[in-house]
Amino acid sequence: xxxxxxxxxxxxxxxxxxxxxxxxxxxxxxxxxxxxxxxxxxxxxxxxxxxxxxxxxxxxxxxxxxxxxxxxxxxxxxxxxxxxxxxxxxxxxxxxxxxxxxxxxxxxxxxxxxxxxxxxxxxxxxxxxxxxxxxxxxxxxxxxxxxxxxxxxxxxxxxxxxxxxxxxxxxxxxxxxxxxxxxxxxxxxxxxxxxxxxxx
Amino acid sequence: xxxxxxxxxxxxxxxxxxxxxxxxxxxxxxxxxxxxxxxxxxxxxxxxxxxxxxxxxxxxxxxxxxxxxxxxxxxxxxxxxxxxxxxxxxxxxxxxxxxxxxxxxxxxxxxxxxxxxxxxxxxxxxxxxxxxxxxxxxxxxxxxxxxxxxxxxxxxxxxxxxxxxxxxxxxxxxxxxxxxxxxxxxxxxxxxxxxxxxxx
Numbered sequence: 128x129x130x131x132x133x134x135x136x137x138x139x140x141x142x143x144x145x146x147x148x149x150x151x152x153x154x155x156x157x158x159x160x161x162x163x164x165x166x167x168x169x170x171x172x173x174x175x176x177x178x179x180x181x182x183x184x185x186x187x188x189x190x191x192x193x194x195x196x197x198x199x200x201x202x203x204x205x206x207x208x209x210x211x212x213x214x215x216x217x218x219x220x221x222x223x224x225x226x227x228x229x230x231x232x233x234x235x236x237x238x239x240x241x242x243x244x245x246x247x248x249x250x251x252x253x254x255x256x257x258x259x260x261x262x263x264x265x266x267x268x269x270x271x272x273x274x275x276x277x278x279x280x281x282x283x284x285x286x287x288x289x290x291x292x293x294x295x296x297x298x299x300x301x302x303x304x305x306x307x308x309x310x311x312x313x314x315x316x317x318x319x320x321x322x323x324x325x326x327x
Numbered sequence: 328x329x330x331x332x333x334x335x336x337x338x339x340x341x342x343x344x345x346x347x348x349x350x351x352x353x354x355x356x357x358x359x360x361x362x363x364x365x366x367x368x369x370x371x372x373x374x375x376x377x378x379x380x381x382x383x384x385x386x387x388x389x390x391x392x393x394x395x396x397x398x399x400x401x402x403x404x405x406x407x408x409x410x411x412x413x414x415x416x417x418x419x420x421x422x423x424x425x426x427x428x429x430x431x432x433x434x435x436x437x438x439x440x441x442x443x444x445x446x447x448x449x450x451x452x453x454x455x456x457x458x459x460x461x462x463x464x465x466x467x468x469x470x471x472x473x474x475x476x477x478x479x480x481x482x483x484x485x486x487x488x489x490x491x492x493x494x495x496x497x498x499x500x501x502x503x504x505x506x507x508x509x510x511x512x513x514x515x516x517x518x519x520x521x522x523x524x525x526x527x
Contacts, residue, residue: 131420
């Protein structure tokens with residue numbers, strides 16, 4: 128990129144650091160940014176700085192937030208007896224999107240993965256135990272970690288940890304996707320869907 | 328996106344303004360930026376601000392540059408008798424990439440497109456005439472506008488304008504792409520390739 132003036136070369140290489148953005152796309156984005164109005168381009172830069180500066184993790188549930196405790200933890204209209212345990216703040220967004228779940232969350236920021244050297248003490252799990260033991264009204268913990276080996280193992284571990292305290296621990300259901308094709312559903316999922324059948 | 332804290336929602340909507348970046352990709356990028364180290368994320372923001380602040384168009388050739396005149400115009404080792412006319416700074420980058428062309432450039436910042444209401448006076452054409460008339464050594468103008476209707480029309484217009492001054496005007500060659508398949512080459516290109524055949 129010898130022929131780029133330096134500020135342009137810098138911008139291209141910074142943009143190319145983002146996931147899924149190769150050198151060609153970075154070039155295209157850079158030229159687009161240069162063609163934007165000044166305040167629009169500066170708006171993007173400010174949004175990055177702002178997000179980095181203002182967002183932190185909720186000290187109660189571990190979700191991304193700009194106020195502490197986060198809006199969900201602080202909302203008295205939510206059901207404070209139910210806790211949904213997820214791996215990452217993205218999962219909170221996905222579950223909130225359906226506008227059905229009214230309980231609280233707990234974000235683990237990872238899963239137990241012994242092969243990768245991640246143990247129970249490396250994820251945000253201890254604070255869940257503290258939360259539950261500090262609450263008289265904790266009733267149910269729904270474990271919504273991802274349906275893969277690490278997510279399963281983490282769910283098991285959490286269940287073993289919490290059940291003795293007399294709190295119900297449940298796991299989200301496995302089965303076929305709505306709108307999906309049974310023909311194209313993998314064997315493991317189909318098996319789970321049949322095992323988990325419910326009477327009509 | 329009700330469930331996003333505001334700085335995150337802002338970042339997502341700012342990123343989604345970029346071309347080819349939808350809401351899903353913007354979300355993915357935003358979460359990635361949040362997971363970056365502070366100085367890395369701020370680095371992206373600074374690169375945007377810097378590029379917008381420092382880059383301008385060369386007052387001689389119209390190319391993007393951080394110094395005026397640009398590095399190409401100011402380079403005495405380049406061939407100051409040949410001018411390559413292109414539509415945009417991206418085309419300069421593409422031609423410089425092959426490291427073969429040693430002449431100067433002139434960036435039009437558009438093409439003549441009567442249907443879109445763009446006339447010869449709306450593109451950076453007058454300054455080309457000034458440049459050529461102010462130079463004793465101008466020898467050839469290579470028109471490298473895009474091979475489409477507007478690019479063709481612009482090339483014709485430039486030729487008619489400049490030839491009377493005794494300067495040679497040439498157009499880049501049309502033909503099949505290196506590594507391409509004749510089988511899949513469109514008729515118009517194939518016709519041009521045969522018309523433009525050269526003796527071996």
